[in-house]
Amino acid sequence: MNKYDKNNFHDLQLLIYDALNGTISAERLASLEEILRNDPESRRYYIEYLSAHAGLRNIFSVDQASDASVPDDGFDKGLWHDLAEYEKSAPAIQIEKPAEKPVVLKLTKPEKTKYKVSKLSIYSVVISAAAILLVVLMVIVKPVRPTVAALTDSMNAEWMNVKDNPAPGDLFRQGDELALTRGIAEITFDDGAVAIVEAPVVFKIESPKSMFVTAGKMTAIVSEYATGFTVNTPSASIVDLGTEFGVSVEGDGLCSLHMFKGKANLISEANGNKRTSQVVVEYEAKSVNFTTGLIKDVTLDERGFVRRFNAENGTVWRGQNLSVANILAGGNGLDFEASYKMLSLESGQYSGVFNWQDRYGTGQYTVVTSNPYVDGVFVPDNDGQGAKVSSSGHVFADCPDTQAYFRYDIAMSVKIPLNPQSYQYNTLAPEEQMVRLAGSSNMPSRLVEPAGMNPQLNAVRSNVLLHANSGVTLDLERIRSVCPGVSITKFHSLFGMGEMAPEGGETDIWILVDGQRKFVRQNVRKGEVLDIEVELSEKDRFLTLMVTDSGPNSNNPTETLHANYDWGLFVNPRLELE
């Protein structure tokens, strides 16, 4: 039977446990060292004891505190009783006698000269055994790792070194070291700051108002009342001054700070060098070199950080604007390019086939059911009652009295062959040929641009064709759900007549918000390019884009159709977010 078969290490394990908890005196530390220095078996036991302790920490670490805590109400009363009985029959506690030299105990870590104590404090400590016990208790009662933050949302998140993948609502403790290997997570600190971390990232929860990022990227969203939130990194600390910013800790220890809103104090913490700090303001970005501590300007990475996400619909917002063409084509607006699609003004349904029959509107507003972000479509006209422009009954009273004629459905992402001269010109109008050919994927093409702009080969633009007379209404309230917590501040688009439209067209462009006119320009001709900006507020619900013919109105088909050649084209229509 060797020493391991029974507890021959009782004293040693108490020494180790005191060391672990920071309650070991200088003398007892010396004893521990002496044992370790001279006895190989004790060294072996020391290593195995600490290995077990580290294993326990690992097994139980970062368990969800809400699940882990023992609720008072649910406490096993029988066990409580057993334990109380155990306490009664437990061996008498041997209160450690004062050592020849004083016991010096630490409540917290910071001071590095802990073994140097004044004689006065020595005497005060050795006055009585009771005093010693009191101090021992004070050490032991030190609160251990309180919960200071919570996982408030996550998307496709996978964590490493965590027993169970944390779920929203689970709490994190001070000192929890976390590694997100996949997905995105939102952590809300007790002091109110929100951190969005994107895999791969390694970080530590430091306190209710600070975290440490070892490697990877995060975004801090700090409201006014949470000002002072601090992100520590190996080379710098960022102290928030009411703001939103991204932090990236790259290999080589390079830390970069990207300010999206407000301002923050950037403090260089480089190796032994003098600390320097700078206030970094909105739209600025700085990096700090780990070795030199040098702070320098870098380009703001506007799209490099996850700013918001919505796990329910799988959307991730990296600061981009929302593409209206993408939304109208059935997307959520976050992808810039829109697929080639048609939205029927009659049925409100999508198709990939362009319809070019002569048709007249019925005065009805058609709700689009297959796209949550598009409220409906209509053929603008006014027979004295105005035009209904939303499913909630908004009426545009000043809608012009048009011929109610339309020929083309609303088309997204219209493309044309590179060389317009190569069209097969037979019985179809040129614009019809263009749109038909747009669907041909093996043909070199580019997006249609309005006349007046310089054509660019394979230009990455998204566009929407609203040929007179047509109108479409977006549901801003639903679009806001793509990026919760973000404000839609503006509709912004270029507008002109399609470059391949024959000369002679004249059209009117209208932008409405909740049935109210926000922008109008009449008699737009080929070659004119408008830069349209319409401010939007949080209370705005519906945004309507409308293109009408210009000219005297009559439903008499024998008259000239004023909608001819009114090839209204929105280029890069977008909703700007803040």
Added chain:
Amino acid sequence: MSDNLENSSNMGERSKTELFVKLLTSNHHRIYAFILFMVPNDSDADDLMQETSSILWEKFAQFVPGTDFAAWAMTIAKYRVLNSRKKKKLTVPLSNDVIDLLAGESEKVLDESNERFAALRKCLAKLDKREMLFVKMRYKDGFSARIIGQRIGASAKVVYRSESKIIGLLARCIHRKLAMEGAR
């Protein structure tokens, strides 16, 4: 350096970060335990683990994928421990000669990390109800001895000593299990 081993400095930033996170997390326990052997104090070891992780990331360009990350990390960790000791940053500073002894003798235990985890789980199952309660309150809930004592009606001192003893029980149980498995 082998010709077919790519230096991590040649990788893209994202794949480099992914590789680092994977290597760090899969070796975290070994690196942490190694630090703890040299610095037997939770608070000191936590600080040094964080410091070491940062240094590892800073120097990651020097790491050659395919080589032993844990060995590379532990070399750096030992340097950080000695550096912290020299700068008097440690709450529980062991002497350099003892640190050397412990670091030199820790290899076997660290190499058995997976087996030790498996044995620890089995040994935990053998704890009685009271012992398991102490372990959970201490390691899962992070409660102090006083709070545990208040909850169970025992003194903080009894709780503290019990915790110390339970870790010893588990350490010896793991030792026996590994010895038995080795004897098969």
